[in-house]
Amino acid sequence: MIETKRLCLRPFTEDDIPRLHEIFSDRETMAHYPSPFSYEKTEAWVRWNQESYEENGFGLWAVCLRENQTLIGDCGLVKQTVDGCTEVEVGYHIDKNHWSQGFGSEAAFACKNYAFETLGLNRIISIIVPDNMPSRRVAEKIGLREEKESFVFGKNHVIYSVDNGNGVHHSITINEEDIAKT
Template sequence: MIILETERLYLRPYRKEDVHTLFSIFSDAETMVYYPAPFNLEQTQNWIKKNQERYEKDGFGLWGVCLKETDELIGDCGLVKQIVDGRMEVEIGYHIHKKYWSNGFATEAATGCKEYGFNQLGLTKLISIIDPRNIPSIRVAEKNGFTKEKESFIFNKNHCIYAGKVQ
């Protein structure tokens, strides 16, 4: 089942068999530098399970990002409920395998998720929670039309909250 398509990508729900591809992304220290630590296999399995639960509970979550040309899973992107400063917000989150960095895939997937959130789900605001040192993710948020709204202490450290609203 395809959730959404962009020019070069499609996003679909996680499958159990995605674990090894996602583990190759989430276990990489460079990819996960802004997380407390890279994921082990069990954490990756739990990541998939948690998002599958989100699909059932919220109707969305992080989805697998696949190249249309090859059907290869290259990362994830999607919508996740987060509590920021006591308010429920919906975040666009993403991870792309580092061998595909600097090709615009994160921006393309994030833009697709923004359009899905606004047009399909009727949301009026979306955010991205970004470590202030994560310049590539800040660029993705800005290319997606998001602007820095504030800084918040979340996930045990300070993060920039970038936001976009329906125009």
Template sequence: MILLQTARLFLRPYTHEDIHALYPIFSDAVTMQYYPAAFSLQQTQTWIQRNIERYNKDGFGLWAVCLQETKQCIGDCGLIKQQIQGKTEIEVGYHISKAFWSNGYATEAALACRDFGFEQMGVSKLVSIIDPRNTASIRVAEKIGFTKEQEAIIFNKNHCIYAGFKANE
């Protein structure tokens, strides 16, 4: 089931079979350099399961990002609830395989998720939680119209919080 579609991508809910595409991404030290560590196979399976549970509980989560042309899963992007300084925010999160970096896929997927959050879910604010050293992720956040709102300790380390707001109509 395709949830979102862009010019080059489609986003769909995870299935357990996505482990074959996601494990090489999440176990890669370069891709995961801003996480505490790369994921094990079990951690990747847990990641998939947690998002499947989010679909049922929240109605959204991180989704598989697939190339329209080949149907290949190249990462994930979506919306997830996060706690930031005691407040629940909805984050636009994304991970793209390093083999596909610098092609605009993260921005394309993040724009689709941003628009889904604002237009379909009716939220007025979205955030991205970014390690301050992750300049590529900061560029994605800025390209989708987010600006740095604050810094906060999340996941036991300092992060920049980029935020975007629904345009007044």
């Protein structure tokens, strides 16, 4: 489990599927995906992440409010192939009812730190649809910078990246109050 000031990130369980489906079936929340998720696709998403926990030691985790354990989305690390190379992406989805409160940035920043400090990764990326400005802002806020455009998942995406400086934790100055404002 990863904890921040306001959030806890934990592995998904089958009990999370109904609530996660509420988020993933919403058209506005999933506007940058080909379509909202069916219940079956949400179930498969949870299984896929559970398999990733076993295989890779990471995946997308349930993002819950610390105060009441309400599931508000997912965030975590996922292996992706970009331009023929295996990369680790920090990805996130937050329920639209919790947008503009800094939860995406807070969760993604914690996952970036986990990637570098706990897993010892040298680099992480984010794969973002070019017109998804909120996700681009999250990536920039946690220290990722636009690197290139690539054809991934059947369309062009902007690739953001950051490395940890060859084993030294790459950090940015970040104020928790500033995160909460976005």
